[in-house]
Amino acid sequence: MFEIKNKDNLGRTGIFKIGDSKVKTPALMPVIHPGKVSLDVKSFGAEIVITNAYIIYKNDKLRDLALRWGVHKLIGFDGPVVTDSGSFQLAEYGDIDISNREIVEFQEDIGADIGTSLDIPTPPYAPYKKAEKDLEITLERAKEALSSRKNMMLNSVVQGSTYANLRRRCARELSRMDFDVHPIGAVVPLLESYDYKSLVEVVMASVECLPPSRPRHLMGAGHPMLFALAVAMGCDLFDSAAYMLYANDDRLLTPSGTYKLDGLKEMPCSCNVCVEHTPQELQAMDKDKRRDLIAAHNLYVSFAEIRRVRQAISDGSLMELVDQRCRAHPRLLDAYRRLLNYQELIEKYDPVSKKSAFFYTGPESLKRVEVYRHHRRLNRLPKKRGLVLLSAYNKPYSRHVPEDLGEFFSQAPVEIDEWQFMVVDIPFGIIPLELDEFYPFSQNESPSTLDVESENFISSIIKKLEGEYEAIIVSGDVNRRFNLGFKFRVEPPHIKFSDRDRLVAVADYQFGKGAGKALFNGNLQIIKSKKTGRIRYVYADDELIASIRTSDGFIIPSWKGASLLHSSLDYPRCRVVVNEESEPFAREGKNIFAKFVIECDKNIRANDEVLIVNEDDELLATGKSLLCSEEILDFSHGQVIKTRRGRR
């Protein structure tokens, strides 16, 4: 059973319960060779391992011991053990002498916690017909495995070669069956040829159609250089045979690439092995000792990277980490750029508010989901007739507008009087001044030097706006910098918006069109922080409507506020619908669990404020969504809404 704890882009940290064990994800599963002495992987941080059932099965002695002792004792690991089925050997040698049903039953017999059916790992760029035929067999065997397993959890591998539609088909079919984990298979040849771009396509096609409630295992991706990228695509589990294979070949893993020992003058990390030894010392050792020390280094750096990735998700800075990692090799940069094309899918899963600031780290940042989402959500605000574009000064923008705004220009004489004020800045392009305290418009940082892609990005946004407004006025700075050629020198309208205007804009932007009017149409009393001058609480006729969260400027509606939203916004907007059984708990303000949710607004994202209603659309409670709509509906266990208040 899998539970999501934190999210960032498609990445998530979670807890994967396997029997009595709880495994933190993303997790790295060291591969334990059943016949060989290994390092004590637990001491490096391993909570789960993987071994090969087929190798055990093929060796009389190992098979006997495994059947007698169980696989845990055989490999000396008392936590969860995943077993692979021999598909790899099938792919390598073309044929193996055991049936799918037999290997599944054998895995259960030796006490594997998670077993695997005998899928067909079709290599990348296989002929389409072959990939399709292989896929049918893989799916058949998956079904057969389900029917033969008793209590063991089951892996079911997504195949389909490099054909996105086959990967999607496979993922969709498997998601309808009762599996526990979904490995994404046959990607090793892509890794070996540095074809990370195709890796992105294969993984994204698979992840798009896999249920978010089950962990995904990127099979064979044991290089720490790939962890951040793979996790950002939604992968939760990694196996590493690499730590030992590379060590055997005197190669040291690091999150930014591999070093051959004989090319090293200095040890590349802060681990115990790197602190205690020089490359020269290692080279002088006997092979076995050297291999174990390098394997230890490889495990140290791999687990450290997994920890860093988990931390980044919790901080909301996963893409900043991906960006750094993908600068380590041009092919990784290709992959990163490819991933950024999947904005629509990523936007569904990415939380609307995060702890970390958004860092601009290169033109790729312009394609990040936060920017994409902003440009979609701008449509939630009512259009005014005219637009004034201001230069960006310090943040929050509206607090730092200078006394003298300088020159302004328009294309033609201007006579309208209803203006929207926006600031022009990187990376968000245009930001309505009323939103300047809303996440992430104060919580971002860009270089002061504008690169060419940023210039083009802004120019093209402004060009597009020209059709959407009756008139545009731009500051002299903006006009010159982006070569807009506005000629008429004009007096800009006075920048003015009331606190109510700000609240209405934020509400529309946060909850969707009309929310602002619904919430803030009474006789408002607005309480501001004495220290920061920011709005903290909004009352209407002595009743609390909403508070404004300081960290991200989000509106947290009170019960009254929630009622106003509920009566103004049509079903299913902002709603999470729970079943009858759970209604009393919801009314009492208890948190909402996935299994009680019947329906929800497709636009709900993690960290959104939501309305909890019953099947008659009666408001039962308000709360914060921990997951996005897809996840809320897909999970059948675990908490999905942190309830703020019940109707009582």
Place this chain on the structure above:
Amino acid sequence: MFEIKNKDNLGRTGIFKIGDSKVKTPALMPVIHPGKVSLDVKSFGAEIVITNAYIIYKNDKLRDLALRWGVHKLIGFDGPVVTDSGSFQLAEYGDIDISNREIVEFQEDIGADIGTSLDIPTPPYAPYKKAEKDLEITLERAKEALSSRKNMMLNSVVQGSTYANLRRRCARELSRMDFDVHPIGAVVPLLESYDYKSLVEVVMASVECLPPSRPRHLMGAGHPMLFALAVAMGCDLFDSAAYMLYANDDRLLTPSGTYKLDGLKEMPCSCNVCVEHTPQELQAMDKDKRRDLIAAHNLYVSFAEIRRVRQAISDGSLMELVDQRCRAHPRLLDAYRRLLNYQELIEKYDPVSKKSAFFYTGPESLKRVEVYRHHRRLNRLPKKRGLVLLSAYNKPYSRHVPEDLGEFFSQAPVEIDEWQFMVVDIPFGIIPLELDEFYPFSQNESPSTLDVESENFISSIIKKLEGEYEAIIVSGDVNRRFNLGFKFRVEPPHIKFSDRDRLVAVADYQFGKGAGKALFNGNLQIIKSKKTGRIRYVYADDELIASIRTSDGFIIPSWKGASLLHSSLDYPRCRVVVNEESEPFAREGKNIFAKFVIECDKNIRANDEVLIVNEDDELLATGKSLLCSEEILDFSHGQVIKTRRGRR
């Protein structure tokens, strides 16, 4: 005494001899507080430390002990100890009660290995007049310190606030005096305000005018996030009080930023502390124990980063590391971009051939020194009348030209018959086909997706070429991709160049105009590798002229080849002139030491092949330069040329 071992951009690894100790640079010097118990910094990798003489002087007990025991025993470190003078306290508190002469003598009295005069650390953005006045005092005190020291080595700090001309003036004046190390001072306020862009300007102005033969110490820059960038600017020494100050404040250093312990769910690195503890455990500990553990982590990561930087210099991949590190914060990206504007200065010091491939990691890569140098060196090749621009396929380009080259276009009908063939590719823009096996034209990797700045880069190069050739023919690909608008469909000339053409082009490119004709004008016999098909040896009339190095395509002239170059290329081209005393050693093929060099060609770069001559320009030997011309002339000790062969 300082000796350079490896170079990359302005960065260098070296050995700094202090008394009997040899310190590997770049080096990190942990700050040891004389009155407090410290970690055993040696066990973390410290070869040199720094402590504050003024603090010792001010405390009666410490002063007594220091005078009795010496500073080494006082702080418990038996390697080289640097002492600071109290300038920091001067800057903080405005005044201190000791004179410059007294503090210099005191440092010598307590046995400091390297002492420091009492300079005036003018803060950034101080009024110019003040900065100038402070500077005069700093220079006066530097002179005074020189006159009062006996045997102790002396630091002399470059000041000048944020005024590049004052920094340059200070550096130039100090470089004329007999100091051993040059700290670059008063940058801490820039670090504290994340003003890394100004840091680059201050450091680059200082480094430009400091002698390359003395180590430079970036004072107060103890955050590992900055080490790669600072080393790429030519800094060799760092001090870290940060490891303890940050620990005291529950903050963990990493090369990509700082973590507050209470924001951590996972430990951020592979060090012992991070492997053995969780953030929760650390939080529960008592303050002293926690501080020491975090300080240990901070030292582990700091020394690991120093090792990584040294390794990167030795590999020739320092800028790839800088690129990754500078993606950690937008202000660092600003600084990196600023640094890339100093191409002319960097080019003088950067070696012409490196072990690592050049990785394109973003538009910044287009401004790297390898690209800049290429465009300057293209002028070394004789211009042909016409130019054919080909699409890039695999590398080396000339081996992968497809049978069918597709369509070609020109601007007007073409009638000339003397063509230069060039490939259009990122990051080098245009590469003559004859140079495709020369470093780094086979040794580079770019993403397959062309970003906007790369497109603009290529377009603008091609636009500029239009004036330089009578006719240009471009492949259909190139024409469309870069929107060149060439209209006449033409048959391209047959791609053909002889082995001699290749050799001549490479020689001109490597040694300068005319070198090709000088070397390869006889009746050539060309020996190729059976395995790779590449040219390995060139004979003329049975005499070896040159061999071609496989790793980078460089021409290594034989004695005969060197003689041909010597007689054709005017003095001082490619020459290193040695004095009479060393002539016998040079003739015997002994390596050349700096102190024997009288003059050399200003165009010599590290890793260039050079001619060693006497004052009468008689050829004595051939060799490979280990340093660039500036360094060869500035150093007065250490090896500068690895001699290949003497005249005998």
